[in-house]
Amino acid sequence: MIRHGRSIGVGLVTIALATSACVGPATTIAAYEGKARRAAQDALSAVNTALLGVRIHERGSLLENYFETMLSQTEDDISSVQNSFDSIQPPNSKSSDKLRDQLDNLLSDGVSGIAQLRISARREDGPALVQAATQLAPTAKDLSQFVESHGG
């Protein structure tokens, strides 16, 4: 076992990095729905992070730089969730297409909502921040419902 240590190690490492990084095409409707639920969950996590951040920030418990960085890091997260979900080839079924449009709208609302928060935070414009947060809240509810209704 020790004698072949090197060749086994190198082979395994390349396989692992290759498969776990890319997002394969969805095969069945159920698999696609699973990926949609997964994407909705990650997006919900990002939106909740932003909303929680605003609440703590309004209470004066969050450092400015920390709050701004958190919003931009979370914005990156939700954007990459949307990009990787959109890149999945949906199976050709009406229900999958409906599912895709429904989720895509929610993801876009989430991305633009968090972006709006990040802009207001950088401008340190309190009222705009609160207003953007209240607009974002329904997206969180819809995403949460989407996750529930798709086996979350």
Add this chain to the structure above:
Amino acid sequence: MSKLLNLALGVLTAIGGFVDIGDLVTSGVVGSRFGLSLAWATILGVVGICLYAEMSGRVAAITGRGTFDLVRERLGPRAGLANLTASFFVTALTFAAEIGGVALSLELVTSVNYLLLVPWIGLVMWFVVWRVKFTYLENTFGILGLALLAFGVALWRLHPDWSNLLHQVVAPHKPGTESLQVYFYYAIALFGAAMTPYEVFFFSSGGVEEKWSKKDLAVERANVFVGFPLGGMLSLSIAAVASLVLLPAQIGVSNLSQVGLPIAVAGGKILLAFSLLGFVAATFGAALETGLSCGYSVAQYFGWQWGKFVSPRKAARFHLVVLLSLLFAVAAVLTTIDPVKLTEYSVVFSAVALPLTYFPILVIANDPDYMGENVNGRLTNALATVFLALVIIASVAAIPLMIWTKAGQ
């Protein structure tokens, strides 16, 4: 008096030095998705690192030789080289993750994009490795890393239902929404985060650097058996605060800023600022440790002069390897790979590489020719054999699980 101070310093450094980006991220991710139902993996990892570090520290004190020097001797140059290649890859990967961790932490402090900070961090790191004396380096970052006690304070201020927390730990219950394979993937990640090989390379090489001998065994054991468990408790508190604040808010940790949110919730700006000092110091200290460990492992395999107790010119090849590893690590982070994912890969691959160095050290710690009467006791051997099995199982299961769960999706 100085012996007591030395002891206290050692313990504090072990606590501060225990938590690194791997613990911060993995404990945060796991706490926010699994609550404390995976605490057993961290506890196992802590017991494992105590056992492993104590053995390799004792071997360093008695034989005056570093881990990889002995690994080559016990496995032969061929198997030793395969071992070195795998361990060096994991240590360099962890080095990159730690530098990413420093950058992310400084971004939280300055809100300057982390990628812009990375080259400067590399420069400062090179200066510290090059100019700062080993003991100052270890003590400063170890002590500053204690600022992560903010997680403990935050946990206290959240007034949790302690019996519920304890129940989650003692009677682990996998959340329904998570699959079994993801559950065990993160168990291995936590185990790898707690029982990181580089910590042992650094700990034992440090023992040789500081010329430990038999009389230092007491201090060495105190460092390990008090410092590491307290460090492990810190990891658990990171997971606990995440489970109390993030889990109910349906937030799964995907970036470093989320890991610090519970501290702001519990303790406001001051506690958050204090914890950020800990974030930067712990990751910077860990980056130094992994950087030096890259040099230690290669130099010890070939028998070159290594270590910081001599001038860089006296250990030219060692310092060259550290410099090249630093350039690799900085370049790896600048490829804009998500530092959190990079960290998860580093802890899982740490688990894969663990048996490669754990096994030879276990054998040497039992060799009377080397250790005289300081060989392992019967209890240590029994425990060490159990952990040998555990470490091998984790190592074998790590990569298949990583592929199956697409790294924990």
Add this chain to the structure above:
Amino acid sequence: MRLSDLIDTPVTGTDGTELGFVIDVRCHQDGPIRGAMQTLRVHSLIVSRTHVGSLLGYERRQQQGPWLIKILVRFLHRHAFIVDWDDVEREGNAFRLRASAQPRPLPE
């Protein structure tokens, strides 16, 4: 010659049957003084059928060590034996045991 030339040399019995190969060379420090110490003269060869675990030393002595590893390595090296240098003769690229050879099992 180099030590690595001796290691791995096949060892056959008096009748030519394969017994294994040299996994280590035992020396006694009883040669003439050369510099600060007496030289290391080859006294016997340690022969086994596998290299795996041969560097751990379990098959040499009653070594205390994790019981499980000791058992495993002992099993791997159950055919290991030690034979004096004078009891072997070079034959091509192998060592053949002389008729007078008394190989001793390991661990002694």
Add this chain to the structure above:
Amino acid sequence: MTTARIIDLQLRLLDRQVIDTDGKFVCNVDDLELDVDEQGTPFVTAILVGPRALGPRFSGRLGRWVVAIATRLSEDRSTEPLRIDYRQVTEIGNVVKLARTKAELGVTPLEEWVDSRIIARIPGSGHAPE
């Protein structure tokens, strides 16, 4: 029974750390050179050092490749490795101690090359960290 010390070369000497008279690390025992005395008994005459000693112990391509590169890079262009005569050895234990300093031994050309060409050029490399 002779009271002479018994050393199994592979288990107790090969691949051990070699340190010089100042305690600085010189190299590992990459291989051992043996000669044959009048009675035909081999005895250790030197420690062999460097890639040209270590290379042949790797089977196959890697070994030949290591030796080939090391030979081309070496001053004397020979495939014979550097050696430290047994006379220099003062102690064989957890480590092998020598009577000479690293500079006098001259068995670490790569160290000198890296030192003079790269490390020495970087400021502050001359003295130990304070």
